[in-house]
Structures are given as structure tokens and as C-alpha cells.
Amino acid sequence: MPRAHMSRRRFALMAGTAGVAPRGLTAEEPLTAEAIVRRIQAELGGDWPPAGPDCFKAGDPSAVVKGIATTAMATLDVLRQAVKANTNLILTYEPTFYSRADGRTPAAPTPGRGPGGPAADDPVFKAKREFIEKNGLVVFRLRDHWQARKENDMVTGLAAALGWSAHRVTPDDALYEIPPATAEATVASIRARLNLRAGLRTVGDRHAAIRRVLLFPGSMTPPTMWQRYSEVDMIVAGEVREWENSHYAADLFTAGEKRAFVTIGRVVSEEPGMRVCADWLETVVKQVPAKWIAVGDPYWSPAA
Numbered sequence: 001m002p003r004a005h006m007s008r009r010r011f012a013l014m015a016g017t018a019g020v021a022p023r024g025l026t027a028e029e030p031l032t033a034e035a036i037v038r039r040i041q042a043e044l045g046g047d048w049p050p051a052g053p054d055c056f057k058a059g060d061p062s063a064v065v066k067g068i069a070t071t072a073m074a075t076l077d078v079l080r081q082a083v084k085a086n087t088n089l090i091l092t093y094e095p096t097f098y099s100r101a102d103g104r105t106p107a108a109p110t111p112g113r114g115p116g117g118p119a120a121d122d123p124v125f126k127a128k129r130e131f132i133e134k135n136g137l138v139v140f141r142l143r144d145h146w147q148a149r150k151e152n153d154m155v156t157g158l159a160a161a162l163g164w165s166a167h168r169v170t171p172d173d174a175l176y177e178i179p180p181a182t183a184e185a186t187v188a189s190i191r192a193r194l195n196l197r198a199g200l201r202t203v204g205d206r207h208a209a210i211r212r213v214l215l216f217p218g219s220m221t222p223p224t225m226w227q228r229y230s231e232v233d234m235i236v237a238g239e240v241r242e243w244e245n246s247h248y249a250a251d252l253f254t255a256g257e258k259r260a261f262v263t264i265g266r267v268v269s270e271e272p273g274m275r276v277c278a279d280w281l282e283t284v285v286k287q288v289p290a291k292w293i294a295v296g297d298p299y300w301s302p303a304a
Contacts, residue, residue, distance in 0.1 A: 037140055053141055056140050092140070161194060194264060198301040225261075
């Protein structure tokens with residue numbers, strides 16, 4: 001095994017994907033992960049199919065909850081912080097196991113990594129499962145139903161983190177009219193406010209006057225970028241496919257367009273929205289504390 005040196009004891013998990021029927025949380029009911037999720041489901045509404053993305057991914061749903069942590073992605077570092085903070089129910093926006101399958105065992109496992117994620121015997125996959133199980137953690141993915149809230153918390157959370165909440169153009173869009181500044185100054189402010197390292201990338205005119213900005217946390221599709229770039233001075237997105245979007249912006253710059261296109265990282269762009277989720281949970285489940293745990297920018301730059 002090329003990665004046999006990696007210790008499984010550094011991670012952990014028991015995959016669970018059973019759906020839970022929405023039902024309220026009563027005073028007499030133990031504060032189990034399952035009971036808390038029922039309260040969340042009742043508050044958010046909608047259908048919660050067992051095969052959908054929003055379900056238990058790891059741990060024992062019958063475990064009594066000491067505290068809740070929200071995060072954009074349940075990385076090993078986040079899980080370690082959750083243990084230190086005495087929180088054992090983790091609500092994650094992105095998958096825990098590196099793929100859309102998110103820990104589900106495929107009918108016919110194949111070696112290596114593919115659309116279904118790491119192979120069942122992948123040392124990182126197995127070790128992360130073990131870490132979760134050993135520490136009594138329960139992981140629930142909360143993406144589609146949180147994203148569907150009419151408040152659009154993923155956008156408004158990012159805007160708040162950037163100090164732009166008061167500058168929203170209309171309540172039903174992600175356009176912001178911010179105080180005028182050059183692209184270079186605006187990017188510097190974004191970097192400082194989000195505590196970014198090398199994950200931030202910018203294409204376009206660094207001297208462009210920036211006033212109207214479109215925020216797009218998560219992954220921006222090519223049609224969205226192509227249709228909306230002409231409406232704004234700057235787009236701030238989580239991630240894009242480089243050859244479809246970044247080089248489109250680069251060609252516009254070469255043609256003389258004074259705009260800027262910024263990507264800050266998919267998970268980083270979603271973190272403020274999950275911070276809002278922690279605040280919301282404190283109004284929904286008052287019996288246990290809820291806190292947000294940041295993933296952070298994982299990239300670094302080599303020394304000059």
C-alpha cells in the first residue's frame with residue numbers, strides 16, 4: 001500500500017444515512033442527536049428523504065448531545081476542535097468523506113478514488129471513521145435545507161463577514177453596492193476580513209474602480225458567471241472551473257474590460273453562512289450550546 005504509513009488512529013466514523021421523520025423535541029425527550037435533528041427538520045420544513053444529502057453521515061444518532069458544532073466541512077481539524085470544545089453533534093455543510101456519496105458504501109467498490117469517493121480501504125477514509133467513533137461524535141450533513149431558507153444565509157453571512165450587510169441592493173439578490181475602492185484595495189480588505197492565506201485568487205484589472213459586487217458563496221456555474229459579470233465591477237465566488245470562468249475573465253481583461261473576478265475557496269466562502277447557522281440553532285435548541293468551528297484557508301504560499 002503506497003500510503004500504509006498513514007495512521008488510522010488519527011481519524012474515525014460509522015456511516016449512517018437513515019432519514020428521520022420530522023417531529024418536535026419535547027421536554028421529556030432525551031437530548032439525543034436524533035431528537036435534535038427532528039427539531040431542526042420541523043423548523044426548516046420540507047421533505048427529508050433517506051437517500052438525500054441531508055442525513056446522518058457518522059456516529060450513533062441515539063447518542064446524548066452535549067453540544068452542537070456547525071461547520072462548512074467536518075475536516076479532521078474541525079473534529080478535533082469539536083472534541084476539545086465538548087461538542088459531539090457536528091452539522092456540516094459539505095461532505096465529510098470527500099465526495100457526493102459521502103461515506104455510502106458502493107454496491108461494487110473499485111480500487112482508488114472515483115465519483116463515489118475514496119475506496120472502502122482507503123487509510124484516510126478508515127482512520128477518519130475511527131476518530132469519530134472513538135470520540136463519540138455524530139455527524140449530520142445540513143446543506144440543501146439550510147441553503148433553501150428564504151433568508152439566503154450563505155450570502156448574507158458572507159456579506160456580514162465582509163462588512164457589507166448594509167449595502168445590499170435588493171433583498172432577493174446577492175448584489176451589493178459597496179463604498180468605492182480599487183480592486184486591489186477591495187481584495188486586500190477581503191483577504192484581511194476572512195483571514196485568507198494563499199486560497200484567494202484574483203483575475204482582472206487591479207486598478208478598476210469597484211462599486212457593485214456580486215457575492216456567490218460555493219461553486220459558481222459558468223452560465224451564472226457569463227450572464228452576470230457584465231452587471232458588476234467584481235464577482236466574489238467560492239470556486240469555479242478555471243478553464244471556463246477564470247480564463248473568461250482573463251480574456252475580458254485583455255480586451256480592456258475594467259472588472260475583477262475573485263475566488264476565495266469554496267469552503268471558506270461557506271463558513272460565514274454556517275456561523276449564522278450556529279446562531280440560529282441557539283434559538284431552536286436552547287437546551288445545549290451551539291458554536292461555529294471554522295475550517296480556515298488550507299493553502300499556503302512558498303517563501304519568496
